[in-house]
Amino acid sequence: MSPDAYLSLASILFAIGAAGVLLRRNAIIAFMSIELMLNAANLAFVTAARAWGNLDGQVVAFFVMVVAAAEVVVGLAIIMTIFRSRQSTSVDETSLLRW
Amino acid sequence: MTPISVVDIDYVALAPVIIVLVAAVIGVLLEAFLPEAARRSGQLLLTGSAVALAFLTVLIVAASRPFGPIAGGSLMLDGPGLFLQGLILLTSGTAILIMADRRVDPGGDAFAGRVSTLPGGEEEREVSRRGLMQTEVWPLMLFCIGGLLLFVTSNDLLTLFIALEILSLPLYLLVGMARRRRLLSQEAALKYFLMGALASAILLFGSALAYAYAGTIEFAGIAERISERTTANTLVIAAVALILVGLLFKIGAVPFGQWVPDVYQGAPTPVTGFMAAAVKVAAVGALLRVLYVPFGGMRWEWEPVLWIVASLTMLIGSLVALAQSDIKRMLAYSSIANAGFILIGVAAADQVGLSSVLFYLLAYSVATLAAFGIVTMVRVPTGEATSLEQWAGIGRRSPLLATAFSLILLSFAGIPLTAGFIAKFGVFTAAITAGALPLVIVGIVASAIAAALYVRIIVRMYFTDPVSASAGVASPSPLTVAGVGLGVALTVILGVFPQPVLNLVEQTSIFVR
Numbered sequence: 001m002s003p004d005a006y007l008s009l010a011s012i013l014f015a016i017g018a019a020g021v022l023l024r025r026n027a028i029i030a031f032m033s034i035e036l037m038l039n040a041a042n043l044a045f046v047t048a049a050r051a052w053g054n055l056d057g058q059v060v061a062f063f064v065m066v067v068a069a070a071e072v073v074v075g076l077a078i079i080m081t082i083f084r085s086r087q088s089t090s091v092d093e094t095s096l097l098r099w
Numbered sequence: 100m101t102p103i104s105v106v107d108i109d110y111v112a113l114a115p116v117i118i119v120l121v122a123a124v125i126g127v128l129l130e131a132f133l134p135e136a137a138r139r140s141g142q143l144l145l146t147g148s149a150v151a152l153a154f155l156t157v158l159i160v161a162a163s164r165p166f167g168p169i170a171g172g173s174l175m176l177d178g179p180g181l182f183l184q185g186l187i188l189l190t191s192g193t194a195i196l197i198m199a200d201r202r203v204d205p206g207g208d209a210f211a212g213r214v215s216t217l218p219g220g221e222e223e224r225e226v227s228r229r230g231l232m233q234t235e236v237w238p239l240m241l242f243c244i245g246g247l248l249l250f251v252t253s254n255d256l257l258t259l260f261i262a263l264e265i266l267s268l269p270l271y272l273l274v275g276m277a278r279r280r281r282l283l284s285q286e287a288a289l290k291y292f293l294m295g296a297l298a299s300a301i302l303l304f305g306s307a308l309a310y311a312y313a314g315t316i317e318f319a320g321i322a323e324r325i326s327e328r329t330t331a332n333t334l335v336i337a338a339v340a341l342i343l344v345g346l347l348f349k350i351g352a353v354p355f356g357q358w359v360p361d362v363y364q365g366a367p368t369p370v371t372g373f374m375a376a377a378v379k380v381a382a383v384g385a386l387l388r389v390l391y392v393p394f395g396g397m398r399w400e401w402e403p404v405l406w407i408v409a410s411l412t413m414l415i416g417s418l419v420a421l422a423q424s425d426i427k428r429m430l431a432y433s434s435i436a437n438a439g440f441i442l443i444g445v446a447a448a449d450q451v452g453l454s455s456v457l458f459y460l461l462a463y464s465v466a467t468l469a470a471f472g473i474v475t476m477v478r479v480p481t482g483e484a485t486s487l488e489q490w491a492g493i494g495r496r497s498p499l500l501a502t503a504f505s506l507i508l509l510s511f512a513g514i515p516l517t518a519g520f521i522a523k524f525g526v527f528t529a530a531i532t533a534g535a536l537p538l539v540i541v542g543i544v545a546s547a548i549a550a551a552l553y554v555r556i557i558v559r560m561y562f563t564d565p566v567s568a569s570a571g572v573a574s575p576s577p578l579t580v581a582g583v584g585l586g587v588a589l590t591v592i593l594g595v596f597p598q599p600v601l602n603l604v605e606q607t608s609i610f611v612r
Contacts, residue, residue, distance in 0.1 A: 051311070060260075064303065067264045074268045
């Protein structure tokens with residue numbers, strides 16, 4: 001099995017995720033894009049684990065899933081408080097902090 | 100099928116981390132079972148004693164345990180790791196003292212009474228009338244400190260990532276909990292969360308590529324694989340680049356540190372101090388280990404990048420700090436500039452460089468904590484007086500506070516007889532020995548710019564007439580006085596008698612590989 005194709009796919013997913021965080025203005029979408037980046041890393045880890053024939057990468061993927069779940073809890077809590085006090089999740093509208 | 104071997108864990112060597120994390124879990128339970136009235140004192144007692152006990156344990160471990168991998172090779176017990184753990188606990192303890200103060204703000208401590216209430220709503224007024232305080236802050240702090248302790252000793256890519264998340268997730272929440280200017284604080288939390296999660300994801304993808312290259316996540320194994328290579332390999336270069344971006348992000352280096360001023364300004368001031376001190380110490384510690392241990396064999400690839408980042412960080416940090424009118428934002432840019440000076444020592448990439456970075460971290464973190472502690476005390480009726488204009492004439496009304504702040508600013512500027520001078524001298528010397536003269540020249544120019552900034556603030560405190568909106572100085576409780584006093588005292592002592600600490604960092608500055 002050649003891992004190259006899978007690693008390329010992981011890189012493409014990662015790039016889409018990074019572009020999403022940097023370009024999209026809705027905090028929820030930006031947050032989803034971060035999850036996409038984490039899962040791209042998971043794909044790369046699992047691919048490499050298969051190519052090398054050891055389990056390290058698969059173990060890492062499990063840990064990353066748990067971390068992603070914890071991150072959802074914290075992230076959505078923060079986005080919720082912002083939404084409750086401003087009725088909006090747009091990253092542009094939250095701009096009290098400027099140079 | 101190889102049989103599963105039982106991992107031999109040295110619990111004594113792990114004790115500092117275990118104490119802090121177990122205390123954090125107990126803290127969560129206290130929230131559930133202690134009555135409202137006893138919660139704050141209970142949490143404070145638990146947090147304070149856990150950090151103090153962990154600090155003592157670090158000393159015991161340093162004196163009694165042989166250096167080497169612990170916990171099945173996931174963590175590494177060595178000189179820099181133990182020094183940084185001690186420093187993290189020292190600065191966290193000081194930050195906790197400042198955080199626990201409830202006298203400077205008539206409403207309570209620095210955190211919102213109930214974070215869930217709407218800013219400016221009826222419920223919030225009810226909460227502040229009843230004088231409620233959010234005590235979940237303390238377990239969150241302990242989780243964060245536990246993550247910091249793991250971060251500087253992590254010895255594989257997985258532990259590095261998990262430690263980063265353990266320290267980051269509580270911090271995102273702490274940033275959004277300010278009692279005053281809550282909208283600003285919530286916005287800072289959102290920014291910090293999105294940017295921090297992005298940085299973690301970048302670091303993770305870099306780790307995935309490094310694993311794909313080396314076939315192992317252990318630092319020693321990666322180092323071995325890199326030393327065997329004969330040609331440049333895109334995979335490993337991409338891996339180093341992404342991991343470097345993730346870590347430089349946490350350190351707040353230009354161009355990855357745009358979140359720093361916003362987050363430092365919006366966060367509750369004691370939390371800002373904690374982030375600027377303890378979190379930066381841990382991030383630099385992790386960067387040092389990652390660059391020196393697994394990727395030490397690629398020094399020629401990462402060194403030029405570090406040169407550029409360090410120069411940009413010093414120059415832009417100092418220049419933009421000059422233009423600030425808000426004291427917290429100014430200190431944020433000053434901390435960015437300081438990160439640049441630290442990176443000079445990192446780029447030197449040898450034992451002298453490492454020991455100079457360790458000393459710089461100590462000098463910088465205690466001074467920064469004291470600076471933010473002082474900011475909490477200078478107040479107007481609606482909260483902290485963060486506008487620099489309001490600081491006019493503080494020196495006449497409160498000479499002691501102004502003297503302390505001046506000492507810290509002089510240390511940031513690198514004036515002799517303060518810790519900042521010895522620290523800057525150390526990193527510059529290390530860089531010259533390593534052949535990085537251009538970097539030192541940039542550093543000296545940036546120091547001169549920064550010195551102008553600090554002198555301007557001192558002039559404003561002493562020689563400007565107070566304006567009508569000028570701030571008063573709240574009388575703090577002994578907690579804040581102790582925290583700030585410790586920072587100022589260390590700044591002077593390290594400047595006048597640096598030798599014992601210089602000897603210590605020289606002895607400890609060897610990574611076990």
